[in-house]
Amino acid sequence: MSEYRSGSFTSGYEEFWRKSNDFADEAIRSSSVVLDTNAVLNLYRMKPSARNEYLQVLEKVSDRIWIPRQVADEFHRNRLSSVANYQNSLAEKYEAILEAAKVLKDSLRDFYRLHSLADGRSSDYLAPLNELISGVTDSIAKEVAEYDLNPGSLLSDDPILAKLAVLFDGKVGERLPEEEEAEVKKEALRRGTEKVPPGYIDIKKKGEAGYGDFLIWTEMMGNAKTTKKGVLFVSTDTKEDWIRSQCGMPIGPRPELVREMRETAGVSYHQVPLSIFLTRAAEVFDVEVSQGTIDQANESASETDKARRHILKRREQLTDLDRRIAEVQGMQDAFESDRDAAIAAKSAAENDLDGENGPEYRKAMYREVDVAEARLAQIEQQLAGIRNGLGSLKAQRDSFATEIQVLERWAI
Numbered sequence: 001m002s003e004y005r006s007g008s009f010t011s012g013y014e015e016f017w018r019k020s021n022d023f024a025d026e027a028i029r030s031s032s033v034v035l036d037t038n039a040v041l042n043l044y045r046m047k048p049s050a051r052n053e054y055l056q057v058l059e060k061v062s063d064r065i066w067i068p069r070q071v072a073d074e075f076h077r078n079r080l081s082s083v084a085n086y087q088n089s090l091a092e093k094y095e096a097i098l099e100a101a102k103v104l105k106d107s108l109r110d111f112y113r114l115h116s117l118a119d120g121r122s123s124d125y126l127a128p129l130n131e132l133i134s135g136v137t138d139s140i141a142k143e144v145a146e147y148d149l150n151p152g153s154l155l156s157d158d159p160i161l162a163k164l165a166v167l168f169d170g171k172v173g174e175r176l177p178e179e180e181e182a183e184v185k186k187e188a189l190r191r192g193t194e195k196v197p198p199g200y201i202d203i204k205k206k207g208e209a210g211y212g213d214f215l216i217w218t219e220m221m222g223n224a225k226t227t228k229k230g231v232l233f234v235s236t237d238t239k240e241d242w243i244r245s246q247c248g249m250p251i252g253p254r255p256e257l258v259r260e261m262r263e264t265a266g267v268s269y270h271q272v273p274l275s276i277f278l279t280r281a282a283e284v285f286d287v288e289v290s291q292g293t294i295d296q297a298n299e300s301a302s303e304t305d306k307a308r309r310h311i312l313k314r315r316e317q318l319t320d321l322d323r324r325i326a327e328v329q330g331m332q333d334a335f336e337s338d339r340d341a342a343i344a345a346k347s348a349a350e351n352d353l354d355g356e357n358g359p360e361y362r363k364a365m366y367r368e369v370d371v372a373e374a375r376l377a378q379i380e381q382q383l384a385g386i387r388n389g390l391g392s393l394k395a396q397r398d399s400f401a402t403e404i405q406v407l408e409r410w411a412i
Helices: 021-030 037-045 048-060 069-115 122-145 159-167 178-194 200-210 212-227 255-265 274-285 291-353 359-410
Strands: 032-035 231-234 243-246 249-253 269-272
Touching: 021 269, 021 274, 032 212, 037 048, 037 069, 037 159, 037 274, 048 159, 048 274, 048 291, 069 122, 069 212, 178 200, 178 212, 200 212, 212 231, 212 255, 231 274, 249 255, 249 269, 255 269, 269 274, 274 291, 291 359
Parallel strands: 032 231, 231 269
Antiparallel strands: 243 249
16 A cells, blocks of 8 residues: 555555554664664663663664764763653652552551551551552662662763664764754754744744754755665654654654655655564564563653653743733832832922921821822832742742753653
8 A cells, every 4th residue: 555556545545544563674674773862862761671672672773773963962962861860750759659658558547547447456457458568669669779870870981872882883974064054954944934844843942942853854864865775763752743643643754754755865764663663673683672671662752752741831831921920020010110109299298398388288298198108008018029929930930941951851
């Protein structure tokens, strides 16, 4: 069904279904294997056993691996922060599980005490449950302990980087000349405005700074024109400007990308997530890739997607905060104007008191001064509340902005 046939009910509609395993297997056997930044950084989020199986698969395709220069740049910028963020994520999840286990134990104990169900033998009844809960937390603690990386040790001795240096030697794209890169940025902005894949989502979020995805795509097409080999892009990126989805399920690469690669380089293009690549490569090359390794690849992709969704949520909240800050700033400006008017009214009333006027007039001026002072005190109190609220909004905004920066390094 890959070639159009006149009168066919299915030919020409391939973009609406997933490619078969045979198609992916053939791509693994013969295509250039291009790794996205997230696919390489996943090595730093795996346990040693899974990491070794992944590297074993890469060795099987080492003669056809190709790494865009932009991927190499992103990898080196984010290698250590990727490890630090993963460590923090593990620690936070472990603490959350310990807290949940404590709550469960306390709730069970209180339930037995409240209802006197154990006839004074609550500890006997709770012991098996507590043992089971402790078994779960101990198992998770062991899982966390098995993660063997930390940023400090990797600064001077990184065994993963050493292996990648050998695997990727001579297989990394050259940096584009400045003039050519400037043209790529210009084209990325145009495509971002017109929502032409890939990269328009990052362009929308970051402007010119978000042109990385399109640069990777440009490099891939340039390399394919030279090698005349099909391209298999291994990535955990499931954004809509890379992947076509229906009913929330990924189908495959955007048809526009398949067509552009064909028209520009004359070769095929396919994209698979890391978990599928490892699963099919295990079959193709008859190497062992355990379900645990597949699960870790899937988990990492899921965490990355979750981080991206959280980034989008935070960006929406930032937009709302900016609107609220502008509104509160406007209120502050209005109240400051009212305060200045109250000060002027008080000053005018006090000046009139110094004049040679009758007692009734002076009495009226005293009343005006009192009213102006009361109004001024009220305005100052309201202004204090507005300033505090504005400070809180700005602090929340700064917190969200920092969180987005951290998550973007994690979900690159």
